[in-house]
Amino acid sequence: MFRSFFNALIVARQATAARRVVDFMSDSQLKDMGYDRSTFVEGITIKLIVELDAQSNAAQNSVPVNANLVGAL
16 A cells, blocks of 8 residues: 555656656657657656556565575475
């Protein structure tokens, strides 16, 4: 629960930063990156959400191993 709340804060802060960044970018710079002014914030936010989900899934799939018990079974 804490992780999802923390991720929501990260996404909100990132969206705010992206809105500020797009004000200082020209249309040609945005076009070179594959965005326009209407899709930049959404595109960057979706990339961040995918990265956070992948990181969360990787953390949930790892299992700690106690070195003292390896080979005990």
